[in-house]
Amino acid sequence: MGKTVRLGNRLRYPITVVKLLKSPGDKIQGQEAVFEYSYKWKEDIRGNTWDKEQTTCVNWNSPSEGELKSWAIKEGQVIERDGPCMVVEEACSHEVQFNGLCAMCGKDLTTINWAAESRDTDRATISMVHDQTNLTVSESHARKTEEKLQRRLLESRRLSLVVDLDQTVIQACIDPTVGEWMKDPTNPNYDAVKDIKTFQLDDGPNMWARRCWYYIKMRPGLEEFLKRMATMYEMHVYTMGTRAYAQNVAHQIDPDKKLFGDRVISRDENGSVHTKRLQRLFPVSTNMVVIIDDRSDVWPHNRPNLIKVSPYEFFKGIGDINASFLPKRQDLLTSSATTNGVAKKKPTAGATAARAASEGEVTQEQLEEQADALMKQIQERPLQALQEKLDREDEEAEKATVVSEDGSVSRSSSPSSARHRVLYDDDEELRFLEDHLTKVHKEFYKAYDKQAAQRENHWVFNSEIPDVGHILDNLKSQVLKDHKIALSGVLPQNVDIYRSDIGMQLMSFGAELRASVTRDLTHLVVNAAQPGKEKLRAARALPNVKIVDLGWLAECFLKWEAADETPFLYKIRHEGDDLRLPPGATSDVSDEEDIANGANGPKTPANKKRPGLRLTATTRDDVDTDGGEDIENLLPDDIEDGQMSPIDGLKGFNWGSADAELDEFLADLSSDDEDEDMDEEDDDDDDEYIQKQEESSSSEDQKPKRRSRSRTASPSRRSASPANKKRKHDANEDGADVTGTDSERSESGSPSKKLRRTKSARGSSLRNQFVASADDAAVNSSSLPTPAVTGDEEDVALLKGGDDEEEDDGWDEAALEAEFEAGFAAAEEQLEQENNASIAAGGDQEKG
């Protein structure tokens, strides 16, 4: 098989082939004339074209060299446009190149070939070797190499594991204090630092960092971890440090080169100082690659393959010394709790900027910044400062104890050993990480074996190898399944939570992320340092929401299981207290709810999804404390004492008769509408539809679901409407939540069902129902568990039918759609809510 050579775009078409100079089998040199052709042209002198046409005969030179296999043109042929001309068996395809030299034939490919349209160096553009950037290969060669790699790994039943260094498996620092502590057995930190590895690098950016010592603390259990992982994974180091740093660290954690070999890639070969790409090492398929890294934002293209580990923070406040070029991390979960707040003010120092200077991407400013930070770390000795601070605190505490307990405290007897220390070696991430990696490995080969079993001779094509990214996704998405989580005070206001690191991580673990507190919420994650008040308040009103701090998330992410919330429950403090439910109120409502549950809640054995129903009491409570919340002044005065629901009067109401009345009324209404309507056919259809609906509903009447729709649920659902309004306000205060929530809005449809009687409210009620149904549809289509009150769907279905009949499609569908697409602007929604509420209140009063 040869290479098809094209004529090229540069010829003056049409051309006539005059003579073929070579015949198949001949050797062709590069740029050698292989055929003659002629073309016609008109002489052009100073813009005037001469009429006389001239013919010129030219040689066509071959852009490639090798052996001529066959011609695609023949003598005398007139060619109109670019096309294939001949097939050449090339002597060398130049698929592997080293700095412009073909590694297969040794030819210098940078020489310019005037006959060719593309350069030879473009034939190999993929760099996939760890320690070189100037060794490039062609795509087909890369594919071949990678297939070989995959075969080899499959044979030994392993996968590839890309390991980040800084804060993932080790932490480095250059604070000389560490060196001093290591030499001083009396230092309280001695135990923690004594096994720290050190090395010296001579490539610091300035005199401060020159020949400075690097202190490398390995994550506890690293050695065993790596050894065990090596049986399941072929490991690569991928770090943002410099080459020298990477090699030195790799040497520290793997002195015999048994684990990583030479598979070390650093910033110098990465090609970017901001992101890491798996494609740099595995250009074709990342199906068998797992990454462990403490930062997910540096892997924008390979998130599925990433197992994010919590950053290792042994040297408190030092962070990642090689992260100066990266954007600031936003995903600190636990460390903020343990670093005594130093992390914030402490600049991260980059170790070795001099090498990076050769890269064009690194600006001088960044370099200086890095050098500054580095110098600061050496001069200021943040660890020492921390220890001194602790010591001081100790002393004070000691004094205090001495005074109070007459010096009998055991601590005072041996002050040096009991001194508090800065460094604790208590990280256990690797233990869990090992479990996860083992699980991933097992799952992958389970899937692979399944594939292989289906094939004769157990050969699985490379394209059919299971993707470890999917496997990882599947494993992770089980972890927080059915958890609906909102965040409070975790991210800055202007950050899109769905794109934030923590948000994406949450979603990758299968949790549903909510922008606001909704009634089906299960967890509210609160940043204990700065809780967002609105969400907190809203969540407290919902008894089923567990309010937890960030530690819970960290625990879930660490263990890959829904952790027990109890130790992480957010302690309710200061101002929030008065918002809590008085115990009496809760029990009061729960009776009512139990009844409702028993009657119509077969779908939801626990009351998890029905928190909305119990809001009657809480709402009033909230209104009491907040005052001014009741903007519309819709709530009757007499409920202020918090003991009576606004619909208490309806408790003894005969709903059977009410429904009968309603049916009658609906029937009436449809006939009314016929008069008004222009489109009678449509109307008939609708009538039929409704009838069917009613038939089916009556036939299925025994089903609890059905009943929930029409009768039993009604009181409680209606009771929810003022609550709705209240919570809406809460949510709106939150700023970001104007879009509201599915469940709330779908429920807002139910009161309006009643209100259909009030003809005055027709327009708005239609809109509400439309909104409700659309939202419901959205909920269903996205296959989320129905968040709303049980039986709502059917309600909506019926409402739709009834509504169609009632309003008779007098509303332009297009208009409605436009409205829908307008995204329910905030103001509009507010209006709706108010409308709803006022209507609900009106309805109630009418009833009562």
Added chain:
Amino acid sequence: MFFLHNLERRVTLHPSYFGRNMHELVTTKLVKDVEGTISADYFIIAIMDTFDVSEGRILPGSGMAEFTVKYRAVVWRPFKGEVVDAYVLSINPHGFFARLGPIRIFVSAYMMPPDVVYDGNATPPQFTNNADVVIEPGTPIRARVVGLRNEVGEMWAIGTIKGDFLGAFEP
């Protein structure tokens, strides 16, 4: 291949050095400037001696003195087709790099005997024919240079170990 090569270079000297031992200083400066550098397609390994130092000429404007120095130096230049000895630096699936004096030479997997193949399972990875040939970092290698390219201050080479008496050897 090594050569003794006669070369010429202009050396400038700061006025503060003007004095009795000026020629010595010129030689010292020459050695400092030139030894270990690459010029055109050869490396200047060491300067043997300077056999002609011209009279100094003051450069108008700067006051520096310029000497034209003729000197003899040992230079090293690789040639296409030359057989060289080198140490293996690193191995990758596409081939291996070896240190050939001041430059790096790359021997691709295509440039090896067909029975020598990459073994990624070995620690460290190696090229081997599963018999007597094992090429891993540190192995001395005899290779033939098949391609050369140089840019300012840099030179790269492509080698082959396909052929008689080429490949890993005992030094």
